[in-house]
Amino acid sequence: MSDKPSILIVGAGAIGSFYGAILKKAGCRVSAVLRSEYDAVKANGISVSSPLGDLSYRPDNVYRDGDTPEEAPDYLILCVKVLPGVDRVSLVKPWMGKNTRLVLIENGLDIERELADAFPDNPLISCLAFIAASRTAPGVVEHKAYGKLVMGSFPKGIDESCQTLADLFTEGGIKIDLTDQVVGERWRKCLWNTPFNPLSVIANGADTLSILDAEGGEDLIRAMIREVMAVAAAEGYPMDEKVIEQNIEGTRAMPAYKNSMALDYLNGRPIERDAVLGNVVAIAKHHGIAVPHLNTVLVTLRIRGLLESA
Amino acid sequence: MSDKPSILIVGAGAIGSFYGAILKKAGCRVSAVLRSEYDAVKANGISVSSPLGDLSYRPDNVYRDGDTPEEAPDYLILCVKVLPGVDRVSLVKPWMGKNTRLVLIENGLDIERELADAFPDNPLISCLAFIAASRTAPGVVEHKAYGKLVMGSFPKGIDESCQTLADLFTEGGIKIDLTDQVVGERWRKCLWNTPFNPLSVIANGADTLSILDAEGGEDLIRAMIREVMAVAAAEGYPMDEKVIEQNIEGTRAMPAYKNSMALDYLNGRPIERDAVLGNVVAIAKHHGIAVPHLNTVLVTLRIRGLLESA
Known part of the structure; x- marks a missing residue:
């Protein structure tokens, strides 16, 4: 039995499987709760190819919804998409112990509150992943590039459990940026995601330069x-005004x-419309700030029925 | 030989073919300039089924681009779509005589200037069609409903040639609303078209109620x-504020x-993006008026490459 913390991954898609592999490499016991991929992973474990080497592993326990956990994990890492049709509180509730730290590796803005409210006595660690990885078959993940996590305690600070987890990830071989303002970091990431992601969807999957090169495209992104x-x-x-041009230039440089x-x-997968855009518009409304460009894109996505039912 | 005016239709799609049929019924000589449908119409004439009866007719002359006209028409009726790839001045130039009145039955805003500048000595009559009609095969048009024309001299007034044409259309059986402010009427029509048409395209062909019923949809239309x-x-x-709710309620009533x-x-046909939306945004810019909602929709259409090359 390792003296390293025990980890439970809920939502072992590309992201969960990859970060689980890193913690496994760091010597943790890593288990997973699965749905559709249960049989494949139970039989063959999780295959992770990566520039870091072959990170394939067999989870210590493979659970599915409704199972009873052998023990509450030290860290529960939630990696499901943030979609209105996905009740994340119900998803993690059966697995949360008194001392379990809840870790979110998820996109978007204002995605922590619901869980912080549901589990007020458990530390909550909020992470942003900068990674290119995809699931190519049940239990099979291809890690292509990057992998950095920006990580901090929610709503702010860096508590001991956060520092411990950061050290484990570092030991496993990935870069961690600790921040005592993780919500601010979410806003910083959304400066890019909130304009580019939904616009690319409305444009039926347009790439970054198609957006910037269209007449008026750069100015729309700026707005x-x-x-x-x-x-x-x-x-x-x-934030400093200069981040606007930094975002544009950074995108043009790639x-x-x-x-x-x-x-x-x-x-054909659901999109995190509200986590990335809808929540920003809702917060704007709360402050009485006009966001006509964001709102037009949001409502257009709604008209298209690009709801995000799971 | 009739003493009624001679008519030449340029762009005998559904709209041109229908209004040509009406003028034929009123006793005019009606000829047509055609492209792809030349052979079909030369052989079989133009078939127009309509709630008004069978309006099928054989044009007095059937021309194609490059032909030499037998005589300059009294009225040249231009019914092509207003697209950047379509040079309307070149299209009508060979057929314009010294006394030819140029008639536009076309959608959009600021679509007359280019032609008025090219033919400063010819009266220009601007018309808005309220009609449901479609071309179902080469030379075959199905008129489904409506048919009213709003008509006036450009840039304003109602000159004698406009009145004469209105009388002929009335004689042929359709309703004419004469206006001495036809540009104002274009703005009035664009109150509806400019929001609804492009939004429906961005939403991949959404119908009117899908737009209004989406969360925030009505308010986006209002904006x-x-x-x-x-x-x-x-x-x-x-215009009076109340036209906003009138447009919403009128749409809901249908x-x-x-x-x-x-x-x-x-x-898969090109869309009149600039005539209906781009020109409005350009005029707004000229006046220094912020139109963030319209601009977002316009740029999004551009990103999608929904240019309107013919």
Whole structure:
């Protein structure tokens, strides 16, 4: 029995499987709760190919919904998409112990509150993943590039459990940026995601440069970033004007690519519309801030029925 | 030989063929310039089924591009779509005589200037068609409902040639609303078309009620109408606030339907993006009026590559 903490991954898609592999490599016991992939993983474990080497592993326990856990994990890592049709509280509740730290590796804004409210006595660690990885078959994940996590305690600070988890990830071989303002980091990431992701979907999966190169495209992106910044500032996270051009130039410096929401859309998967866009518009409304560009895109997605039922 | 005026239809699709039939019924000589449908119409004439009866006719002359006209027409009626790839001046130039009145039955805003500039000595009559008609095969048109024309001299007034044409259409059996402010009427029609048409396209052909029933849909339509109204007011066509709710209620009072731009999109035909939306945004910019909702929709269409090359 390792003296390293025990880990339970809930939602072992590409992201959960990969970060589980890293913690396994760091010497943790890593178990997983699965749905459709239960049989494949039970039989063959999780296959993870990566520039870091072959990270394939067999979870210590493989559960499915409704199973009774052998023990409450030290860390429960939730990696499901944030969709209105997915009740994340119900999903994690059976597995949470008195001392379980809840870890979110998920996209979007204002996605922690619901869980923090449901489990007020458990530390909550919020993470943003910067990674290119995809699930190519049941239990099979291809890690292509990157992998950094930005990580902090929610709503702010860096508590001991957060520091411990960061050390384990580092030991497993990935880069961790600890922050005592993880919500601010979410806003920072949304400066890019909130304009580019939904626009690419409305444009039926357009890549980054198609968006920027269209007549008026750069200015539309600027206007949307500006609206996100106004809302972030009202929430206590003011940012320097120069991040606007940094986002544009950074995107231009990379080859054209389709972002993860565009890929979800093109593959017929639900999109995290509200986590990435709808919540920003809702917070803007709460502050009385006009966000006409963001709102037009949001309502257009709704008209298209790009709801995000799971 | 009739003493009624001679008519030449340029762009004898559903609209041109139908209004040509009406003028034929009124006793005019009606000829047509055709492209792809030349052979069919030369052989069989134009078939027009209509609630008004069978309006089929054989044009007095059937021309194609490059032909030499036997005589310049008294009225040249231009019914092609307004698309950047279609040079309307070149299209009508060979057929224009010294006394030819140029008649536009076309959608959109700011679509007359180019022709008025090219033919400054010829009266220009601008018409808006309220009609449901479609071309079902080469030379075959199905008129389903309506047919009213709103008509006036450009840029304003009702000159004698306009009155004469109105009388002929009336004699042929359709309703004419003469206006001495036809540009204002275009703005009035665009209050509806400019929001609904492009939104339905972005929403991949959504019908009217899908747009209004989406969360935030009605308010987005209101915001877009309001922006069109602000531009119209700056152009000298102020409108009463109440037209906003009238447009919403009028749309709700009808069964859900797909507008003509949505149908063009769904049938793979080019859309009149700039005539209906781009020109409004350009005029707004000229006046320094912010139209963020309209602009977001316009740029999104551009990103999608829904240019309107013919």
